[in-house]
Amino acid sequence: MHVIKLGLGEKETVQRQHKDAYQVILDGVKGGTKEKRLAAQFIPKFFKHFPELADSAINAQLDLCEDEDVSIRRQAIKELPQFATGENLPRVADILTQLLQTDDSAEFNLVNNALLSIFKMDAKGTLGGLFSQILQGEDIVRERAIKFLSTKLKTLPDEVLTKEVEELILTESKKVLEDVTGEEFVLFMKILSGLKSLQTVSGRQQLVELVAEQADLEQTFNPSDPDCVDRLLQCTRQAVPLFSKNVHSTRFVTYFCEQVLPNLSTLTTPVEGLDIQLEVLKLLAEMSSFCGDMEKLETNLRKLFDKLLEYMPLPPEEAENGENAGNEEPKLQFSYVECLLYSFHQLGRKLPDFLTAKLNAEKLKDFKIRLQYFARGLQVYIRQLRLALQGKTGEALKTEENKIKVVALKITNNINVLIKDLFHIPPSYKSTVTLSWKPVQKVEIGQKRASEDATSGSPPKKSPAGPKRDARQIYNPPSGKYSSNLGNFNYERSLQGK
Numbered sequence: 001m002h003v004i005k006l007g008l009g010e011k012e013t014v015q016r017q018h019k020d021a022y023q024v025i026l027d028g029v030k031g032g033t034k035e036k037r038l039a040a041q042f043i044p045k046f047f048k049h050f051p052e053l054a055d056s057a058i059n060a061q062l063d064l065c066e067d068e069d070v071s072i073r074r075q076a077i078k079e080l081p082q083f084a085t086g087e088n089l090p091r092v093a094d095i096l097t098q099l100l101q102t103d104d105s106a107e108f109n110l111v112n113n114a115l116l117s118i119f120k121m122d123a124k125g126t127l128g129g130l131f132s133q134i135l136q137g138e139d140i141v142r143e144r145a146i147k148f149l150s151t152k153l154k155t156l157p158d159e160v161l162t163k164e165v166e167e168l169i170l171t172e173s174k175k176v177l178e179d180v181t182g183e184e185f186v187l188f189m190k191i192l193s194g195l196k197s198l199q200t201v202s203g204r205q206q207l208v209e210l211v212a213e214q215a216d217l218e219q220t221f222n223p224s225d226p227d228c229v230d231r232l233l234q235c236t237r238q239a240v241p242l243f244s245k246n247v248h249s250t251r252f253v254t255y256f257c258e259q260v261l262p263n264l265s266t267l268t269t270p271v272e273g274l275d276i277q278l279e280v281l282k283l284l285a286e287m288s289s290f291c292g293d294m295e296k297l298e299t300n301l302r303k304l305f306d307k308l309l310e311y312m313p314l315p316p317e318e319a320e321n322g323e324n325a326g327n328e329e330p331k332l333q334f335s336y337v338e339c340l341l342y343s344f345h346q347l348g349r350k351l352p353d354f355l356t357a358k359l360n361a362e363k364l365k366d367f368k369i370r371l372q373y374f375a376r377g378l379q380v381y382i383r384q385l386r387l388a389l390q391g392k393t394g395e396a397l398k399t400e401e402n403k404i405k406v407v408a409l410k411i412t413n414n415i416n417v418l419i420k421d422l423f424h425i426p427p428s429y430k431s432t433v434t435l436s437w438k439p440v441q442k443v444e445i446g447q448k449r450a451s452e453d454a455t456s457g458s459p460p461k462k463s464p465a466g467p468k469r470d471a472r473q474i475y476n477p478p479s480g481k482y483s484s485n486l487g488n489f490n491y492e493r494s495l496q497g498k
Helices: 002-009 015-031 033-045 051-065 070-083 086-103 103-123 123-136 141-154 165-175 181-191 201-215 226-242 250-266 278-286 297-311 336-349 356-357 361-389 395-398 402-424 445-454 479-487 489-498
Strands: none
Touching: 002 361, 015 033, 015 051, 015 361, 033 070, 051 070, 051 086, 070 086, 070 103, 070 165, 086 123, 086 141, 103 141, 103 201, 123 141, 123 165, 123 278, 123 361, 123 445, 141 165, 141 181, 165 181, 201 226, 201 250, 226 278, 278 336, 297 336, 297 356, 336 402, 356 361, 356 402, 361 402, 395 402, 402 479
């Protein structure tokens, strides 16, 4: 082998007569450890001089990539980019993608680096190899290839990720999205939403349409099927960050009002411990801000209104002595009411005479009694919370008990602002509030008081597969703990004790 090395190395241009010598190097992959190490080094070194032996050379190097000796495998993998020339590049990309299945961390890093290296040579060819394995490869290869794209694409420079390359990524991704798991779907949305060409309004609209197709919004919703519920949740979570004043959520909001709200109480949770009803209502609330013109606005607003009434109890009947006739007072579910009231307030702006012209007088009177009863307890609770938190700063606010109280104060403040709006004659829809689980937006000095009133809300219920849209919230109390505390708050007794 050493003699062959010298014979080849002495020539500036390797002549055809050296073909036999190169063949001996290729045969070295069947030899011992020393021959294999030399072969791993010299097969790629002289590869370009023997195009007629390209297939044999790549196959020989691939054999070395699968050798039992880890040092030989690593050397062979490291040199693979040297084979990525012309029509050979997609094949090399395909081979490297398959090699992502290795459990050796050093090898895995070498494969990643090699893929990035050939990506910079020919992005389209590399994508061809990656997507070929994603569509047809083994599960472990598919999984790691998708993760490679989701983590590495954003590290590539603009001259590599051209508009044409991004278009290819979108086209190939659509093929994959025809059959994906929930986790894969989330990763592909991460990939696509990071593409520069999809940062525009039209690009965002494309993504929303992709998500809507994945969510199967044309089909009748089945609340008892956990897979159906999970798919809708996963897709809606991906769609929410895409909505804006120019990219409307109308299609999703319509589906939630028509198909999901009427079945809210019968939803089957796909994740143990998840408050599925609250999760759905939170998503609806977030989307309602960006709803455009809706075909059946009055019908859907009525469905939303009816659902809100379910969580806005009437005052308990009083006996002749002034005490409550029943043993139990209605339980309030502030988290649910915040979401429903906010959604109603947002959609109500589009039909401001709904409460006065679309409801009969008796129905409106009933609603105002419910609002007034809710507001009475709300005021007492807000005072109690402020008193409990008064003077507390820093570490004192980080205890679990105080975290719960801070979030509770956000929710009750939020509901208070919205109820005040609806008590106007005629009802007003002008106040702006920040949903409690969302980060508070900076406001102008003139809006300070309104923003203080507006910061309220419920704690997010986290699904393991959920996105990180709640990551910036101020507090995150344990799932379920705070909602039940608020729901059981006995404000009527507090009123009597004042």
